[in-house]
Amino acid sequence: MKVCKSTLIFSICALVAIQLCVGRVLASDVEQNVSSVVNQDNGQTLSSELSSLKDVQMYNRSIHIMAMLLVGFGFLMVFVKKYGRSAVTATYLLVSAAIPLYFLLSSLGVFGDSKSVEIEKLILAEFAAASLLICAGAVLGRLKMIQYLVLGVIFTACYMLNEWIVLGGGFGLLKSGFVDTGGSIVIHAFGAIFGLGIIIAMTTKKELNEPIESDAASDRFSMVGSMVLWLFWPSFCAALVTPEQVPHTAVNVVLALCGATIATYFSSIFFRKGKISIADMANATLAGGVAIGSTCDHASHPTAFVIGILSGVLSVFGFAVIQGRLQKATKSVDTCGVLNLHGWPGLMGGIAAVFVVNGIDKSVQFKGIGISILTAIVAGYITGKILSAFGRRNSSYIDTEEFADAEG
Amino acid sequence: MKVCKSTLIFSICALVAIQLCVGRVLASDVEQNVSSVVNQDNGQTLSSELSSLKDVQMYNRSIHIMAMLLVGFGFLMVFVKKYGRSAVTATYLLVSAAIPLYFLLSSLGVFGDSKSVEIEKLILAEFAAASLLICAGAVLGRLKMIQYLVLGVIFTACYMLNEWIVLGGGFGLLKSGFVDTGGSIVIHAFGAIFGLGIIIAMTTKKELNEPIESDAASDRFSMVGSMVLWLFWPSFCAALVTPEQVPHTAVNVVLALCGATIATYFSSIFFRKGKISIADMANATLAGGVAIGSTCDHASHPTAFVIGILSGVLSVFGFAVIQGRLQKATKSVDTCGVLNLHGWPGLMGGIAAVFVVNGIDKSVQFKGIGISILTAIVAGYITGKILSAFGRRNSSYIDTEEFADAEG
């Protein structure tokens, strides 16, 4: 019996061991079966498959942003008389200069190591181009094509410097924690204030006295541009958020834009004494998108709507009241009124984050805003002086200067 | 031996038990391993990952629909002379009123409990805005901006009421089973017939005798609007279908639009006695999208093409023949001819479902159509009376009334 018992114990042990081995083999078998279900034909793991699909979704948003850059900004600027051809040509050139340059400087690692994947880099480059186009709106009608190219090169480098300092920890100037998902500060306010710097340095006396003639026939093109910006704005703000955050971010942006649009209508009547300005309708309607940028993924829906309303009022107030006074004070002409659309609403959006985002580091937020303003105004002023070296104008640019067969 | 035997039996039982336990442990181990492959870094389950990706894809379609609302409907309506500014401004205001209001009423649960996720709610709100813009097309050129806002508020509430009754079982009036994926009835026909109600209540004698002057220079803007509607239409119809159904639905919509476009060309020559009307080409080409709505996910490709052809013929017939007669009969002016583009083809599409969809409940389908028509015409008529209280016109609206610097 002893033998039997010990044999039994041994056999149990052996069996458990066998069982464990066989079980493990079977289990790994199962795992293989499962992972062969999970893995696709090309041997990829599931997670790389999903990540590819996410990249393609990001790609889709990058195309939406491109529509904003070309058709949106391009045609929003077409309203200046005798200037249609150069406005769209300048848009083409600025985008085509900024994007490859961003890729070049980024791959050279000039502003820190870039760890972005390819499609993120494209979106970041498009953000730079957006900021550049905003800046160009301030000097519209006063640069030759070659000057736009020079502006594009200098601006892109300065933009990347600020982006690096504020968001990438460049020079150790700012701790991480700056909240600006949709770029109210680093894209919109930065571009507008950079433009302000340029025009302070460049505006001639004659330009100050020459009103900008808007072209009635071009109003509708401006509206096409405005609407294209409006409708793709959710993709601009949600470009780099995670898939789970896309719906909430998108709805926030839409609500902010709706708020700004309604507010623009009433404000335009109020500040313009009875009649709606179509320029307000084309521009201030977009202030909601600018202002919701910083908090687009954090705000609640009602908050987003309120931010939109406030930004619309602020923007129309800017166009109707501030612009004239500022022009006198700074002796400079902001052709498209980019400060009113991107400047004040952008700053408002960046500051709103302090009240809206839970657990935000307020000092980082304010320091980040301050650094962006400072970099923009100084770099803009210097850029203005450099551009002046390429020729300063006495009278407004007209298409015939550089374009064949243009309207007289 | 007995002991041995019984021990053996016991040991076998024990081993099986152990084996079951160990196996279970191993198995759960495997499951954990697998799910750690399947789960992503942020601890989400695979199915929530996939559902996020689906939501982002829905988001993409919501952007396409927004392009239809603003650039599409906005510019399709620009053809009326001296009316460009107010048409696009009204579009902006209507969209910006309808979407937040839809979110508000939906979150208050006014029309039943809404179980829609965020992005579905955005699309449903856009559908309401689309129906509203269709309705506004009927009264284009006869409302002041503030009246559009009033219209927007009343219409959105009525639209949600009908949506709730027909698709959400509101008041228990209709069993589930109403087939209208792309909204032939609840969006297109509803909006057009609501517009008919308004104009019956509002059209003045003078308006009846004043022909609508179309503006030749605006033709191309209308065509931009038309083409934007055409090309994004597949996203409108496929907005809420499952990912698997998207390709078939999209191809059906494209084929229906192709059919309508070819049919429009021949019908326009036929009904107009030799010359093509560019207004037909801008409008009736879209009837295919309207009519395929109800059956876009059920129809076969050839059926979709045939529905498209029939709707194109019907729409041109509406513009060329019915419109004049109806105008006399009802003493009302349908500025954009929305009944011809959205009304008749919409009804045709809703009825087509009876022949196309297998296992459809015909009585539910016809009752749903009837309820929608009735709600639309009654609510429209009352709305027209309310709008009249805000001012009824003697002559057509011109931009200079409300817009600064507008063309005379």
Added chain:
Amino acid sequence: MKVCKSTLIFSICALVAIQLCVGRVLASDVEQNVSSVVNQDNGQTLSSELSSLKDVQMYNRSIHIMAMLLVGFGFLMVFVKKYGRSAVTATYLLVSAAIPLYFLLSSLGVFGDSKSVEIEKLILAEFAAASLLICAGAVLGRLKMIQYLVLGVIFTACYMLNEWIVLGGGFGLLKSGFVDTGGSIVIHAFGAIFGLGIIIAMTTKKELNEPIESDAASDRFSMVGSMVLWLFWPSFCAALVTPEQVPHTAVNVVLALCGATIATYFSSIFFRKGKISIADMANATLAGGVAIGSTCDHASHPTAFVIGILSGVLSVFGFAVIQGRLQKATKSVDTCGVLNLHGWPGLMGGIAAVFVVNGIDKSVQFKGIGISILTAIVAGYITGKILSAFGRRNSSYIDTEEFADAEG
């Protein structure tokens, strides 16, 4: 003891057997559990879920291509005076003829068995329509609407024949291995050379002496068309690549377009002696997209940028220098200059593949290019003769011929 031993051995064997069975049962249990995690509510397998999501992403790109076809090509062609209405109407008709016809011929299996899934077929049909619109650009302003329809039918069949031979192994003429992801050869060059064939057969003496009057007011519409083509071009080239390849392909296309845009600006000034031609800016900027087609998924970023630059120079050279000489040599008028935008840059792109793509079969590449050129020119010439039978013109087409209320 012997019994005990043998019993033990037996019992071990039995237990191992049981264990294997139970293990297998448990394992299959695990597999079921896992697959129930992996599978979604509707019983689909994970891989079919993922494949649906990929199809929807392809669908998104198909919508982008549709925007290029209608708004892009449609409005790029609007620049000819007194011809706006017929240009956009022709675009509508050509697209609406080509797509259903492609589906019909493909489902009939006329050109080999088509194994494409639904959404791929839609994209392939859109490619055919794109090539057709390119071809139509060559004869713009010289066909009646009905002739466009005839052209659409013949062209689509010829296009599918060439597609089948070059990419589908039709007639066994070409081994597989022809590299043309974004269609530099089979879409762009084919369409342009087909157009050349038509105009050689059709251009009348009077047309040769009548300059094409461009319409200054339409410039901006051309620019809308150009920009829409530019911005959606990445989706055109990446339409059928795998999700993993989309980002790299997209960035390549954007860089090539940027390169072409910058090059166009400098080349236009250089070849036009000082002044920029807005037609160059609207057209040659797109040459980068044409030329990168063949190698869009293989090229490195710098290579893509260089291909873009070269194609921009080549295209402007074509417009400014080659076009006039070719017109005299072939006694034919290429209205939109499609050879300069799609012809030469397309051929350049197809040849560039030989230098850029690793392991390419050069003889297959050159033979494929040769077959496409030959098919296009011969089929085009015959088509031109057929179209002439439907009426050959003495003077340029004006909208009033076929359109009601058109401008005189």
